Amino acid sequence: MRKQNGIIFSFIILIHSSVSAQIRMPYLIKKGTTEQLIVDGKPFLVLGGELGNSTASSLDYMRPVWSKFKAMNLNTILSPVYWELLKPKEGTFDFTLVDNIIKAARKNNLRVILLWFGSWKNSMSCYAPAWIKTNESRFPRAQDNTRKGLEILSAFSKNNLDADEAAFAVLMKHIKETDKSHTVIMVQVENEIGMLTEARERTADADKAFDRDVPRELMNYLITNKDSLVPELKDQWSKTNFTTNGNWENVFGKSPATDEIFQAWYYAKYANAVAAAGKNEYSLPMYVNAALNYRNVKPGQYPSAGPLPHLMDIWQVAAPSIDILSPDFYNPYFKQYCDLYTRRNNPLFIPEIRFEPSDAAKVFYAIGHYQAIGYSPFSIESTDKPKEEPISKAYSILSQLSPEILKYTGTGKxxxxxxxxxxxxxxxxxxxxxxxxxxxxxxxxxxxxxxxxxxxxxxxxxxxxxxxxxxxxxxxxxxxxxxxxxxxxxxxxxxxxxxxxxxxxxxxxxxxxxxxxxxxxxxxxxxxxxxxxxxxxxxx
The missing domain is CATH 2.60.220.20 (putative beta-Galactosidase from caulobacter crescentus)
Known part of the structure; x- marks a missing residue:
């Protein structure tokens, strides 16, 4: 009986340890009118900075920048993970850069949000490994309306998706196994997904999908949520008198806007599959970010079909494994786009904004008015005078105030x-x-x-x-x-x-x-x- 009791006690301890680990794992939770990020069992406000694209690709480049982050009062850095360097050969992984970022962040009392530069980075597939890029027959590219190949992997290729999913899943499994202190708190899936030169892909597979009926999953969502759709999508659908059957042009009409809606569905499905594969290994909060159409140009002249505000419904129904749709700011329309991104119960997280003096005022507004989860200027390491940066002074105040901010988030106070x-x-x-x-x-x-x-x-x-x-x-x-x-x-x-x-x-x-x-x-x-x-x- 003693032995049995010992076994039972050990089993209880094992279960308790497993549950405790799950509780400590970062997650999002509803708080009043918004959501909060929970880290180590407590609400967490991301006072972040995103690294320039290439800084994290070199240990030598990273060594001198850690002291800047402390001087600027950051609590989180956003760092790329490069598919081409993580998996330089098919079947071979190199976690050196990832492990060193996490280890150095932990040493400097910083959290990390990883940015998966996988199939797409600013629309292009520049971070795909060489063994992907040089095998077009196996890993096809998107095409324009002349059937010319683009430096963009096709979202309609199972091989492309399978390769991205597999690499991302291994990355997330590695983080789960090695990051026991939960230094990594969120993950960005891809980067500024969007089609360029065209509103949608023009491959044969894309054309076939375009001529098929709109997926019943989307159609049912549109019918059920007709009265609460974002106005831009509802207006486009209204042009066919809210048709509920047929292909994409039957339902949404013949226009570049329809092409974009179609492409958004398949981009979102692709990103969702990648995110789901990663969450199956380690279910951290995940988001996608968007390059905004602030110049009011046509789809394809900006990155078409990304997680843009007028496509929020499409992305939310097609990508349930994505927790947040986020704006990247390189334009003067801060309030306008924050308003747009807080529709459809989408919490505001600003993972990337031009590094400039106005950031220090905007962060107060984002957190105070929109109850933002966090904020992150881009290329944060580029300053030579970190203590003098306005964002450093704003972050000093916000780090002091974080307990109060997090207490009153979502309360209307x-x-x-x-x-x-x-x-x-x-x-x-x-x-x-x-x-x-x-x-x-x-x-x-x-x-x-x-x-x-x-x-x-x-x-x-x-x-x-x-x-x-x-x-x-x-x-x-x-x-x-x-x-x-x-x-x-x-x-x-x-x-x-x-x-x-x-x-x-x-x-x-x-x-x-x-x-x-x-x-x-x-x-x-x-x-x-x-x-x-x-x-x-x-x-x-």
Whole structure:
């Protein structure tokens, strides 16, 4: 009996250890109006930076950059994994680069999001191994309307898909077996998938698929979700009076938009199969990213059929193994595309944005207004003055505030503001108060306010309880009023600048007198960065 009890006890320990490992594995969970990333059993805010495409291909290039990440207050790096280097020969894997990235990140107290540069990177198949590229008969390419081959693997080839799936599955299995501390927290599947020069592929297999009936899986989804489809897709479908049978042109009409919808379905199916193969080995959260059509050109003049906002329904129904559709930002339309990407219950994660000073204001808005999971400027290692970068100062504040941000995410008690010379003021409602947030230059106190092109500024505001607020950011002026009455005024009872140290508030200066304009407002000047905790009161 003793032996049996020992066996039972050991079995219980084994089960407990397995369950504990699963609990610690990163995952996404619903939180109020959005989703949160859970790492080591706790909510996690990604304050990231993406490496330039080629930096991670060399251990020598990586060695000097780790100190920059610490100086910039990052907690996560986004690093490519190159198919051509991971599997240089068919049947041969080399995990040297991957293992070194993970090991060095762990040593520097950083998490890692891996970017799978597989079949497609910025539309092209430039990271496919040589043994794939040089065997066109086995691994066919996409073609244009003249049947000319493109430097793009065909999404209609089972051989292409099988090769990508197999490599990605081995990668995920390797991470599961070697990354016991869960340094890797998410994975990007492919990179900026999209068809170029054409809206869709013109191979014989693609043409046959185009002439077949729209898959019943998609048709059933469209019928069931007709009233909640993104407007762009619903409008395209309406052109055939919402036809529910026939091939792609029967259902969506004859147009480049139809070609793009068709291609999106097959790109999404391909990406989903790759993701599913990886998740079958190790089920980390996975996302895909998109190159945006901000110039308003036709499909094929931008990367057609990627996980774009007007194709969200297509991607979501075709790729259930993909957790998030993400925008890459290299355009001035930040609010517009964030709005578009938070439709269809899609949480916002910004894995790539041009590395520039405005990032430091945009990150406050993304996290405060959209409850973003994370943010990541591109080529983060390219700076020579990491401590002086505006994003470093923003990340310093956000890393201090992370426990509060994550506590209030999805609760309706947190907001973000983004301001510039065209959008100088924004009003937000939190509880019984209206907060009027204006650009610092609206005060007219700075001589730079007379110059055109004001710097982009922003902040995050959290309502801790009825009268208590946290305001953090740069270049803003905040005034308060009581909603629904002109007879009762809101006053600033006290305001303290300070820091969070190990999650606990440490007040610094009392921001009275000139610092709050004798009780008129809360101010964080342009080029300054701070956190203020504010207590209001009401008087007649």
């Amino acid at each position: 947190m907001e973000g503001v983004l301001l510039d010379s065209q959008n100088k003021k924004q009003e937000i409602i939190l509880g019984n108060y209206k907060l009027s947030v204006a650009h610092d230059y609206t005060l007219g106190w700075s001589p730079d306010a007379l110059k055109p092109g004001w710097p982009i500024t922003g902040c995050i505001i959290i309502q801790e309880n009825e009268n208590d607020f946290i305001i953090a950011g740069t270049g803003v002026v905040v005034t308060f009023s009581v909603i629904g009455t002109n007879r009762i005024s809101a006053g600033i009872l006290q305001a303290n600048e300070g820091k969070y140290i190990n999650g606990k508030w440490q007040p610094g200066r009392r921001m009275n007198g000139d610092q709050d304009h004798q009780g008129r407002h809360i101010r964080v000047p342009v080029s300054e960065w701070n956190i203020q905790r504010v207590k209001l009161y009401q008087y007649k």
